Amino acid sequence: MKVVFATSNQGKVKEVREALKEFGIEVLSLREVGKELPPPEETGNTFCENAYQKATYYSKALELPVIAEDSGLEVEALNGLPGVFSSRFAGENATDEENNLKLIEELKKRNLTSSPARYVSFFFFSFPKGFGLWSEGEVKGKVIVEPKGEGGFGYDPLFIPEGYGKTMAELPLKEKNRISHRGRAIKKLIELLKKVNW
Numbered sequence: 001m002k003v004v005f006a007t008s009n010q011g012k013v014k015e016v017r018e019a020l021k022e023f024g025i026e027v028l029s030l031r032e033v034g035k036e037l038p039p040p041e042e043t044g045n046t047f048c049e050n051a052y053q054k055a056t057y058y059s060k061a062l063e064l065p066v067i068a069e070d071s072g073l074e075v076e077a078l079n080g081l082p083g084v085f086s087s088r089f090a091g092e093n094a095t096d097e098e099n100n101l102k103l104i105e106e107l108k109k110r111n112l113t114s115s116p117a118r119y120v121s122f123f124f125f126s127f128p129k130g131f132g133l134w135s136e137g138e139v140k141g142k143v144i145v146e147p148k149g150e151g152g153f154g155y156d157p158l159f160i161p162e163g164y165g166k167t168m169a170e171l172p173l174k175e176k177n178r179i180s181h182r183g184r185a186i187k188k189l190i191e192l193l194k195k196v197n198w
């Protein structure tokens with residue numbers, strides 16, 4: 001079984017490929033499909049809208065089953081920001097490092113060294129005929145102002161999952177996948193896939 005995972009984020013590819021491998025699903029990246037397409041718009045105000053936009057755009061254009069995911073970090077002290085702006089918190093095309101620095105700056109501005117936060121992930125699986133499936137997952141925790149760890153991507157060096165004394169970037173990939181927002185959402189998606197004849 002092969003599906004295209006429509007993302008430009010190599011961190012996501014690594015995690016989703018690892019998680020779906022166990023279920024006999026082979027994940028192809030956009031690069032492996034070999035068709036150059038302009039990226040879709042990401043104009044939604046919710047993770048759901050953005051995942052839907054990305055998945056349906058690519059499955060129609062490629063005429064293949066496509067998974068897309070939209071995710072982000074919601075920080076309580078920032079009223080839920082960066083949220084859907086997570087990948088561009090410090091500006092369009094910002095690096096993970098720049099986004100992390102911006103988050104640290106925003107917390108320090110408020111005289112905070114930490115804040116409750118959660119990661120959210122929303123998957124949409126779109127079939128060329130128009131049929132689709134979705135799932136979501138979250139992981140609660142807190143963000144801190146001292147980055148730790150080299151693993152993962154994005155805000156992982158600043159995020160400590162609930163019940164852990166380490167940041168997400170200090171956990172091995174298998175462990176991150178077991179507890180993460182994305183890992184949880186993928187598990188739900190797999191349960192749905194088992195029930196439909198695609």
Ligand code: ITT
Pocket residue numbers: 006007008009012069070071072073086087099119152153154155156180182
């Ligand atoms: P695609 O839209 O091409 O999939 P993207 O990185 O732009 O790639 P999103 O729009 O969904 O993806 O933004 C997700 C951002 O949220 C990501 O760039 C990180 O900043 C953050 N994020 C999401 N999941 C994360 C995780 O597991 N660890 C760290 N940061 C994460």
